[in-house]
Each structure stands twice: as structure tokens, then as C-alpha cells.
Amino acid sequence: MKHQPPSFHPASASQTGLVIASHGRHCVVETPDGERVICHPRGKKSAVVVGDRVAWQTSGDEGVIERVLERRNLLYRQDEIRTKSFAANIDLVLVLVAAEPVFSEKQLTRALIAAEAAHIQPLVALNKSDLTEPFAHAWARLAPYRDMGYAVVPLGLEHDADAELAPLRELLAGRATLVLGPSGAGKSTLINRLVPGAKALTREISQVLNTGKHTTTSTSWYWLDAARTTALIDSPGFQEFGLHHIEPAQLPAYMPDLRRHVKDCRFYNCTHLHEPGCGVRAEVVWPFEPGRISENRYAIYEELFAELSAPRY
Numbered sequence: 028m029k030h031q032p033p034s035f036h037p038a039s040a041s042q043t044g045l046v047i048a049s050h051g052r053h054c055v056v057e058t059p060d061g062e063r064v065i066c067h068p069r070g071k072k073s074a075v076v077v078g079d080r081v082a083w084q085t086s087g088d089e090g091v092i093e094r095v096l097e098r099r100n101l102l103y104r105q106d107e108i109r110t111k112s113f114a115a116n117i118d119l120v121l122v123l124v125a126a127e128p129v130f131s132e133k134q135l136t137r138a139l140i141a142a143e144a145a146h147i148q149p150l151v152a153l154n155k156s157d158l159t160e161p162f163a164h165a166w167a168r169l170a171p172y173r174d175m176g177y178a179v180v181p182l183g184l185e186h187d188a189d190a191e192l193a194p195l196r197e198l199l200a201g202r203a204t205l206v207l208g209p210s211g212a213g214k215s216t217l218i219n220r221l222v223p224g225a226k227a228l229t230r231e232i233s234q235v236l237n238t239g240k241h242t243t244t245s246t247s248w249y250w251l252d253a254a255r256t257t258a259l260i261d262s263p264g265f266q267e268f269g270l271h272h273i274e275p276a277q278l279p280a281y282m283p284d285l286r287r288h289v290k291d292c293r294f295y296n297c298t299h300l301h302e303p304g305c306g307v308r309a310e311v312v313w314p315f316e317p318g319r320i321s322e323n324r325y326a327i328y329e330e331l332f333a334e335l336s337a338p339r340y
């Protein structure tokens with residue numbers, strides 16, 4: 028047996044906690060009693076992300092993270108150069124788009140594929156129902172997404188009465204939901220409608236984490252209820268949604284409209300790009316028809332396939 032060095036400090040017991048915000052090398056850990064402590068990871072690499080359950084110990088006024096408990100899932104994006112994590116241990120990914128600015132189907136699809144690849148249920152919401160005509164147009168553009176089984180929730184975050192937000196609240200209840208969306212879709216409006224005191228909390232957290240320095244926002248975790256059963260996680264970084272962690276051949280598995288036709292392909296290893304007897308390509312139509320594959324989605328598939336097949340350096 029190895030000789031154990033004598034311990035001069037009374038060992039402070041390790042506690043568990045939830046990472047509710049992170050910035051650079053600091054993070055805020057919430058204890059089971061709801062107390063919040065600034066923590067630093069032990070060692071050089073900062074591997075902690077919002078949503079992580081951690082074991083930590085007090086060290087003066089602050090804390091040291093000893094280890095990250097096993098993750099149920101981790102949503103991240105990866106471009107040619109680096110990997111960025113959005114959050115861990117989440118139940119739902121809510122992709123918020125709006126009637127205006129006109130959303131990019133490519134970005135929406137990328138987010139949905141990343142969620143599918145991480146085995147997290149996606150949910151789509153379309154905001155700004157008061158902008159009648161653009162809203163109707165956007166709603167129609169989302170028809171293939173409803174048809175492939177995703178819930179698409181109409182919202183008017185600025186004008187809806189609380190009762191009108193009830194269906195959304197119901198979908199979120201008891202779960203931790205990561206909110207993603209392009210700039211201007213209404214993410215801040217959503218958080219402020221659903222989280223009492225969100226603005227104050229954001230200010231408070233960015234003050235403690237940045238110690239006065241001016242920095243952009245990072246990911247934060249908000250509880251919707253006093254019992255802390257329902258959470259929203261706000262995360263920046265929707266615009267550059269790299270999917271380099273996904274193999275091109277895996278793409279159809281993460282695109283439900285393609286997935287349901289793969290069984291009809293003549294070749295088991297069909298890429299759905301040029302093979303004869305391809306069950307996927309046989310279903311591509313424009314305008315969209317239920318049960319089939321919209322030309323837009325197929326074009327996004329082709330583009331992603333090429334992007335993810337390109338040599339990496």
C-alpha cells in the first residue's frame with residue numbers, strides 16, 4: 028500500500044451543485060439549498076459547462092470544482108477549429124425563430140440536427156404572430172417541420188396575454204430547456220416573459236463573474252418556478268452552428284423527413300446523392316407535400332453532406 032501523506036487541514040466535505048452560469052474560468056454553482064457560489068475548476072482545463080452537476084469544495088469565500096458528474100447529454104457545436112459547448116443535461120432544445128427577421132432554414136436545420144445528434148428533443152417556436160402576413164408566410168415555411176413530427180408553437184411574445192403562453196409553459200414544465208435562436212427573434216423577450224427577475228439576475232451574475240470587466244453575455248440557467256423544477260437556459264452562438272462532430276453518413280438519421288425513406292433505398296450504404304433506386308431522392312418535391320421531403324430540406328442535406336465530407340485540417 029502506498030504511504031499516505033499526513034493531512035494538515037481538516038478535510039472539508041465535498042458537496043454537489045449545479046453550474047448555472049459560466050464565464051472563462053469562473054462559474055457559478057448553485058447548491059441544493061439554492062445558495063450560489065463562485066467556483067473555479069481544479070487543474071488547467073476548464074471543462075465545466077452550464078447544466079453540469081459537479082462535486083465541489085469550499086476554498087475561502089469561493090469554491091473549487093473537484094469533478095464533473097456524469098453527463099446525460101451535451102449539446103455542442105464544432106467548426107473547423109474548435110468545439111463550443113452550449114449546455115449539459117438538458118431535456119429540450121427550443122429553437123426560437125420569428126416572422127421577422129426572416130429566418131434561415133439552414134440555421135434552423137443545423138440546430139435541429141445538433142439536438143437530434145445529442146439525443147435531445149427539439150421544439151420550434153415561431154414568434155411575432157402580430158405581424159400577420161410575414162407570420163403566415165413563415166408558418167407555411169415551417170410545414171415540413173410540423174410534418175416531420177416537431178412541435179411548432181406560435182407565439183406573440185410582446186402582445187400575448189399570460190393565458191396565451193400557457194401551451195408553451197405546459198411544454199416546458201418540469202424540464203430544462205435550452206433556448207437557441209437567431210438574433211432578433213425574441214429570446215430576451217421570451218426569458219423576460221417567463222422568468223420573473225431575469226434581468227436583475229443576469230446583471231448580478233455578470234457582475235460577479237466578470238468582476239467589473241465589460242464582456243459579452245455567456246450561457247445562464249434560469250429557474251421558472253420557486254420549486255426549481257423548470258428551467259430555461261439562454262445561450263448565445265446560434266449564427267455559426269458548426270456540425271463538424273457529425274459524420275455525413277449519419278445526417279439522415281438526424282433528419283426525420285429523410286430518415287423515414289431510407290429503408291426504400293436499393294443500396295444499404297446509399298448516400299442519397301446520385302445512386303439509382305434511392306428512396307430518399309424519389310420523395311423530394313416542391314411545393315412541399317405531407318409525408319415527402321421538401322426541395323429546400325434536400326438541398327440543405329446535400330450542402331451539409333459536402334461540408335462534412337470536406338477534408339479537415
Ligand SMILES: Nc1nc2c(ncn2[C@@H]2O[C@H](COP(=O)(O)OP(=O)(O)OP(=O)(O)O)[C@@H](O)[C@H]2O)c(=O)[nH]1
Nearest residue numbers: 155156183184185186209210211212213214215216
Ligand atoms: N412585433 C413583435 N415584435 C417582437 C415580439 N417579441 C419581440 N419583439 C421585438 O423583437 C426585437 C428583438 O427581440 P429580443 O427579445 O431583443 O430578441 P433577441 O432574440 O434576444 O435578440 P438579440 O438580443 O439580438 O439576441 C425587439 O425589438 C422586440 O421588441 C412580438 O411578439 N412581436
Ligand SMILES: [Zn+2]
Nearest residue numbers: 292297299305
Ligand atoms: Zn438513398
